[in-house]
Amino acid sequence: MRSIWRTRRVPTSGLARDIALVCAADTVVGASFGAIAIGLGLPSWLPMLLSVVVFAGAAQFLFIGLVAAGGSPVAAVAAGLLVNARHLPFGFAVGDVFGTGWLRRIAGSHLMVDETVAFTLAQHEPARRRKAYWLCGSGLFISWNAGVVLGTYGGRAVGDTDALGLDAAFPAVLLALLLPSLGTGPNRRAALAGVLVALAATPFLPAGLPVLLALAGVAAAGTGHSGRRSGGRSHVRHAHGSAGGSRVRRGRRSAGGSR
Amino acid sequence: MSSGAELVAATAVLGAGTFAFRVAGPILRSRVTLPARVERLVGVAVVVLLAALVATSALTDAHSFTGPARPAGVAVGALCAWRRAPFLVVVVAAAAATAALRLLGVS
Numbered sequence: 001m002r003s004i005w006r007t008r009r010v011p012t013s014g015l016a017r018d019i020a021l022v023c024a025a026d027t028v029v030g031a032s033f034g035a036i037a038i039g040l041g042l043p044s045w046l047p048m049l050l051s052v053v054v055f056a057g058a059a060q061f062l063f064i065g066l067v068a069a070g071g072s073p074v075a076a077v078a079a080g081l082l083v084n085a086r087h088l089p090f091g092f093a094v095g096d097v098f099g100t101g102w103l104r105r106i107a108g109s110h111l112m113v114d115e116t117v118a119f120t121l122a123q124h125e126p127a128r129r130r131k132a133y134w135l136c137g138s139g140l141f142i143s144w145n146a147g148v149v150l151g152t153y154g155g156r157a158v159g160d161t162d163a164l165g166l167d168a169a170f171p172a173v174l175l176a177l178l179l180p181s182l183g184t185g186p187n188r189r190a191a192l193a194g195v196l197v198a199l200a201a202t203p204f205l206p207a208g209l210p211v212l213l214a215l216a217g218v219a220a221a222g223t224g225h226s227g228r229r230s231g232g233r234s235h236v237r238h239a240h241g242s243a244g245g246s247r248v249r250r251g252r253r254s255a256g257g258s259r
Numbered sequence: 260m261s262s263g264a265e266l267v268a269a270t271a272v273l274g275a276g277t278f279a280f281r282v283a284g285p286i287l288r289s290r291v292t293l294p295a296r297v298e299r300l301v302g303v304a305v306v307v308l309l310a311a312l313v314a315t316s317a318l319t320d321a322h323s324f325t326g327p328a329r330p331a332g333v334a335v336g337a338l339c340a341w342r343r344a345p346f347l348v349v350v351v352a353a354a355a356a357t358a359a360l361r362l363l364g365v366s
Contacts, residue, residue: 021345021346021347022346024346024347025345025346025347025349025350026346028347028350028351028354029350032354043263043266046266046270049267049270050270050273053270053271053273053274054270054273054274054277055277056277058312058316059273059277061316063269063270063273065320065321066321067261067266067269069321072261073261073265073266073268073269074269076269076273077269077272077273077276080273080276080277081273081276081277081280083312084273084276084277084280085280085308086280086304086305086308086309087277087280087281088280088283088284089284089301089302089304089305090281090284090305091280091281091282091283091284091285091288092283092284092287092288092293092301093284093301093305094284094285095284095285095286095287095288096288098285100289105282105285105286106282108285109278109281109282109285110278110281112281114309162361163358163361163362164354164358165328165329165332165353165354165355165356165357165358165359165360165361166354167329167357168317168329168332168333168336168353168354168356168357169350169353169354170316171313171316171317171329171333171336171353172332172333172336172337172340172349172350172352172353172354173336173346173349173350174309174312174313174316175313175317175333175336175337175340176336176337176339176340176346176349177309178306178309178310178313179337179340179341181306181309182306182310186303187303187306190303190306190307191306191307191310191311192310193307194307194308194310194311195310195311195314197311198311198314198315199314199315199318199319202315202319202322202324203322203323204322207321210311210315211308211311211312211315212308214307214308214310214311215304215307215308217307217311218300218303218304218307221300221303
């Protein structure tokens, strides 16, 4: 599974710095979450409880949006679960990091989020994968929750979160995380198809479902055989015995001068 | 709006379900080996899901489309990301661009 995300090797200090930058960014996104929750009129304990118990940004934003709009909690939970289903493949991708200890598997699984999975998959040696996972996972848990607390109490002072453009923070972070993976033909085709399906379905379906329907777009990626036609790059890597076809690539996140 | 108890219960269920998704892989992977083709498709599926998530959270609100301010802000963030700016710059730029547009009266 580690063949799916590829990148240049990252020296350790670069890794720690990249993770620190992601944590800083997610503190801001967490603050936006807390502030938006308060702005929607929800009780101040809710964003903090969600951030500790669920610890998944997309589901949390969906949840508070639905609940605040008067939707039933059942719908909010269903939407959150649909959107969090992506953690199932994530778990298969990074599961080797935990070893066999049950405590580590439990604690480690709870820390599993998009950014942490991305950083882990970019590493190739087991020791570095573990390091990336635990550093990013625990760093983000602290930063995200600290951000949510800041946003919850700062949110009262802010008032109108839309005026600060805070609702753009979460999609922007997710897109930045995703951009390197959209470099290859099959991924790009599949993503575009999936996005069109999801957007077309949004006016008609309950929240969370359009995102899952986007999986139909995977068909647009083509089979392993058509990967040969779509790009020589993916075909070359086939020699390593890893899966052919699409490659999801994870670039480095760092300040420009570091290169 | 739902009561406090309902919200706590909903949070607990969402947390438990999410944890189940997360822990399934680590528990099962020692017993299950996925064929290479399935692994590849799962990789594509992850990209597709995240892309759909970005699109719906940038462009829509529940069942309708938002005004241009948020998508434009996200696009600014995307531009920064494409130019390899750090995550923090991406987030702040996106929020600032959206805020600026709203200040100018764009919704």
